[in-house]
Amino acid sequence: xxxxxxxxxxxxxxxxxxxxxxxxxxxxxxxxxxxxxxxxxxxxxxxxxxxxxxxxxxxxxxxxxxxxxxxxxxxxxxxxxxxxxxxxxxxxxxxxxxxxxxxxxxxxxxxxxxxxxxxxxxxxxxxxxxxxxxxxxxxxxxxxxxxxxxxxxxxxxxxxxxxxxxxxxxxxxxxxxxxxxxxxxxxxxxxxxxxxxxxxxxxxxxxxxxxxxxxxxxxxxxxxxxxxxxxxxxxxxxxxxxxxxxxxxxxxxxxx
Amino acid sequence: xxxxxxxxxxxxxxxxxxxxxxxxxxxxxxxxxxxxxxxxxxxxxxxxxxxxxxxxxxxxxxxxxxxxxxxxxxxxxxxxxxxxxxxxxxxxxxxxxxxxxxxxxxxxxxxxxxxxxxxxxxxxxxxxxxxxxxxxxxxxxxxxxxxxxxxxxxxxxxxxxxxxxxxxxxxxxxxxxxxxxxxxxxxxxxxxxxxxxxxxxxxxxxxxxxxxxxxxxxxxxxxxxxxxxxxxxxxxxxxxxxxxxxxxxxxxxxxx
Numbered sequence: 001x002x003x004x005x006x007x008x009x010x011x012x013x014x015x016x017x018x019x020x021x022x023x024x025x026x027x028x029x030x031x032x033x034x035x036x037x038x039x040x041x042x043x044x045x046x047x048x049x050x051x052x053x054x055x056x057x058x059x060x061x062x063x064x065x066x067x068x069x070x071x072x073x074x075x076x077x078x079x080x081x082x083x084x085x086x087x088x089x090x091x092x093x094x095x096x097x098x099x100x101x102x103x104x105x106x107x108x109x110x111x112x113x114x115x116x117x118x119x120x121x122x123x124x125x126x127x128x129x130x131x132x133x134x135x136x137x138x139x140x141x142x143x144x145x146x147x148x149x150x151x152x153x154x155x156x157x158x159x160x161x162x163x164x165x166x167x168x169x170x171x172x173x174x175x176x177x178x179x180x181x182x183x184x185x186x187x188x189x190x191x192x193x194x195x196x197x198x199x200x201x202x203x204x205x206x207x208x209x210x211x212x213x214x215x216x217x218x219x220x221x222x223x224x225x226x227x228x229x230x231x232x233x234x235x236x237x238x239x240x241x242x243x244x245x246x247x248x249x250x251x252x253x254x255x256x
Numbered sequence: 257x258x259x260x261x262x263x264x265x266x267x268x269x270x271x272x273x274x275x276x277x278x279x280x281x282x283x284x285x286x287x288x289x290x291x292x293x294x295x296x297x298x299x300x301x302x303x304x305x306x307x308x309x310x311x312x313x314x315x316x317x318x319x320x321x322x323x324x325x326x327x328x329x330x331x332x333x334x335x336x337x338x339x340x341x342x343x344x345x346x347x348x349x350x351x352x353x354x355x356x357x358x359x360x361x362x363x364x365x366x367x368x369x370x371x372x373x374x375x376x377x378x379x380x381x382x383x384x385x386x387x388x389x390x391x392x393x394x395x396x397x398x399x400x401x402x403x404x405x406x407x408x409x410x411x412x413x414x415x416x417x418x419x420x421x422x423x424x425x426x427x428x429x430x431x432x433x434x435x436x437x438x439x440x441x442x443x444x445x446x447x448x449x450x451x452x453x454x455x456x457x458x459x460x461x462x463x464x465x466x467x468x469x470x471x472x473x474x475x476x477x478x479x480x481x482x483x484x485x486x487x488x489x490x491x492x493x494x495x496x497x498x499x500x501x502x503x504x505x506x507x508x509x510x511x512x
Contacts, residue, residue, distance in 0.1 A: 041308075043308075044305045044306070044307045045302075045304045046302040046305075046332075046371070047302035047303065047365045048302045048304045049366055051299065051300045054452070054454075055461040055463065056459075056460050057459070057461065081449070081461070084448060084465075085451075108496055109303045109374065109496070110305055110332075118365065122444050122445070161501070164501065167496070181502060181505050181509065183495070183502060184496055184497045188380070189378070191336045193311075193340050193341050195341075202312065203312075203313070204310040204311060205310060205312075205341065207306065207307060207333065209340075234497055235497070235498045235502050235505055236498055239439070239440055240364055240365070240492045240493060241439040241490055241492060242420075242491045242493035243439065245417070246439060246491050249437050252414055
């Protein structure tokens with residue numbers, strides 16, 4: 001068991017989801033695994049953390065090389081609890097997913113799965129979020145699991161930097177061409193609301209909408225990769241500063 | 257009334273909080289205001305959006321130049337509802353806050369207030385998040401409101417770019433030195449959990465902890481500014497890609 005990396009795994013679809021099982025199986029031969037995942041779906045929870053209600057944590061199972069906990073918290077909470085309560089040493093990697101559904105472009109900001117990886121990076125642990133572009137509850141994760149394994153093995157070989165976190169999206173289908181290192185596509189969600197009446201005659205709304213890629217011609221984006229049969233890997237930053245704009249503003253704004 | 261900018265205001269502490277009232281009063285002379293804010297506190301909700309329960313929206317009040325709505329959604333939901341359901345034209349600005357508590361450095365990622373501004377930027381609306389570094393429920397927002405007004409007037413004069421969003425933090429106290437354009441400090445939250453027993457003998461945890469600035473010597477960060485009596489303004493990016501790392505990785509990783 002010596003020299004095997006310690007891998008912390010989380011997700012946002014919950015500890016019982018098919019996606020997290022596929023990720024566990026994909027990397028299990030290469031490390032000791034600690035899974036700490038939400039006890040129910042936390043989709044769309046972004047980087048939320050739980051401060052208004054207390055957190056519970058319970059062990060689900062323990063076997064050679066694989067220990068599983070669940071918590072009522074968000075993916076970010078799960079990583080925090082693993083680091084602060086369960087582990088006495090820092091894991092070598094945080095892996096999050098495999099998410100049921102796409103987290104490319106700005107969707108990464110809404111995603112609990114991506115936040116799980118970002119929380120790892122905040123703690124200087126190389127981290128990767130994996131998402132499969134398939135919302136079907138019965139989605140087949142076998143090819144996605146192959147891609148996860150391939151990326152993880154490449155990471156073991158090439159190394160990651162402590163604050164690295166990668167956002168990986170995998171197209172559905174059983175033949176992914178290759179893995180393409182990309183940037184986030186610029187785009188936006190066009191909001192639409194499905195307006196209904198509840199039994200008490202009050203209006204209520206379901207959020208729907210569609211993603212609009214504002215640079216369809218660019219071939220170096222995650223959206224392009226996914227639409228052309230590639231898996232996309234975007235190296236992300238935990239520094240939200242827009243550095244070019246900062247330099248520019250120092251000249252134009254009447255502040256210090 | 258003509259030529260007055262249309263300003264959409266949201267926050268994460270809720271429509272009745274002292275901070276949002278202070279922001280409304282600060283900018284009211286300079287625009288027509290639409291407020292759409294959560295009906296209760298959504299602190300720490302980050303960029304979460306509501307997909308599992310329906311959203312409600314109701315008008316709280318309407319007077320000359322100021323219309324107020326509340327919703328059960330998150331700050332991001334509130335901005336989406338304003339754009340998708342209430343308004344028939346795009347607002348000129350989205351302002352979010354004033355938050356009760358600090359949102360500097362990586363705390364910006366956990367913040368619902370900052371997400372409100374980011375959601376504006378996703379929609380190509382210049383947006384600003386304001387936070388006061390005071391968690392006291394009776395915090396005095398008068399100096400913070402002055403800073404908000406000063407920044408907003410400077411923005412009216414200098415212009416913002418469509419995808420600009422600024423993360424502004426204001427130190428507590430009644431004499432803020434000046435406004436300093438900064439970058440996010442590198443740092444992390446050191447997690448601590450306050451472990452207790454519930455009446456049924458189950459362990460539960462309250463998340464606590466403290467922020468550790470990992471570059472205390474640097475004088476160009478928001479943390480330095482706030483610790484030295486300045487308000488900090490960080491121009492932020494909606495592109496999460498780590499571009500320098502992307503170039504580097506294309507050489508070292510065995511992917512496309």
